[in-house]
Amino acid sequence: MTLPPVPADFHWHPEPWGASLRCRPFAAIARHLFTTRQLAIPQDEAWDQVSASLGEAPPRVARVRQVHGNDVLVIRAGSDTWRGQPDVEADAVVTDDPALAVAVLAADCLPLLVADRHGRAVGAVHAGWRGTAAAVAVKAVNALEREFGCHPSDLSVVIGPGIGACCYEVGTELVDAFASAGHGRHLIERWFSSPPPARGSRQRHALTLDLATANVDQLVLAGVPAEAVHVASLCTAMHPTVLTSYRAEGTSAGRLAGVVALPPRR
Template sequence: MSVASNPSPMMLMTDPQPSGAFEWTQESWGRALRCAALPTRHLFTTRDVELRDDEEEWEAVAVSLGLTRDRLLLIRQMHGTAVAIAQRGRQAAWDRPAADTIITDDPEIAIGVRVADCAPVLLFDRRKGVVGAAHAGWRGAAAQAATSAVRAMQQTFGSHPTDLVAAIGPCLGACCGEVGPEVLDAFRSGGADQASIEKWFRPGRADRLFLDLSRANRDQLIHVGMSPGAIFESGLCTKTHHERLHSYRADRERAGRMLGAIRAIA
């Protein structure tokens, strides 16, 4: 995997420390986070870009993925489990469908999801070279969006879960992920068993709870057949580190969005 340039020691001092598999890189537009264990081109953007309607920002990020803006495909995210398939050679006809997972076998495009506390989950099939990107906030995790992403790769491209590698980018952490009882109810309705509930939630004040969103997504990937050793979590909470990462909890309506994007090429 290539990177734009080597970060300077002074810049590294300002970056929060991710888990061991993740590393900061410096791009033309600012800081990016990558997972060294994910052997294909990808990135997670940071607060250095807003990623709203500024086409120059989008173009710069696309260049970091080795392509032009028109080859970076997104979806209209709905906090659900619908999957969009970006078919090889059909990039010109892409109309940004309503979905929360996007998968492709086309190395000439990149696919991505936008987040600001929700978990971006990037998937790569080491054997077949296909990729996926899932938007998995608490609603998506309750509905098992990560599981849907893996199953879609199985059904569409013949992927096997044991061939997949996953990188779960920065999201709202268990330290700050305070939620109400309706979130717990949503997980139960989505099929989470009591053992999982006890791992993913811890009591807060009154009827409030704290959700470990990254772990919930990790465990769901394991449950669908992925190897635990092939799933990597950034370990970064978006609210705790909102000076570097966009967080809706921290900034509310002023929050920008981060991109988790992946391309099936090294």
């Protein structure tokens, strides 16, 4: 299997089960990885392998029942909010517990990982178009500040593989949904593009959505430094042997996990 090239701040990391994607600058502040299709997520045993890949003192992996909304599950160290089953409906999960990793699943939707550079807390976010319109990443940033005192300027974010604007043709109703959600016209024009058809083509203009740019813009507006947001720029639909894509494969598509944990407590 050939792994696609990634930006300079990312690398493929060999795992017992295949390869994971990691971000170098982010690794300095948090344990993390994105899985590839070589790991059969979401089977229970796969979570043990994910945990083991996070290194010493492998954390339990907390998940949520993702519903394309913008609710954030807060798991405080010492609390028992996480009972071992992903039965809480939310699309972001944050924790200050170094014994816990938090994870989201995606197959075209973006998995985002967040960490505080002072080690206060981490978070994982699932952002498809609905979650992005509902600003779920910003809700996670707000929760990290409110619950754990993480200043947005201290946060770093990694945006993992997801459907790229290259392959994400959408209908105009999505533009309306983003406008109804309160996003400014100038931003919506940045996030949706309508490339001109080829000369002589009778094809109508295809409208595409750039989920990664929309999330980067929202995070920066929320106070996360632009240089602390790392984008893998890997389109799930274009790398079917490595990644998983709902658009490319339909309902049989597997899932990729994005997982993050604080460094182990010394």
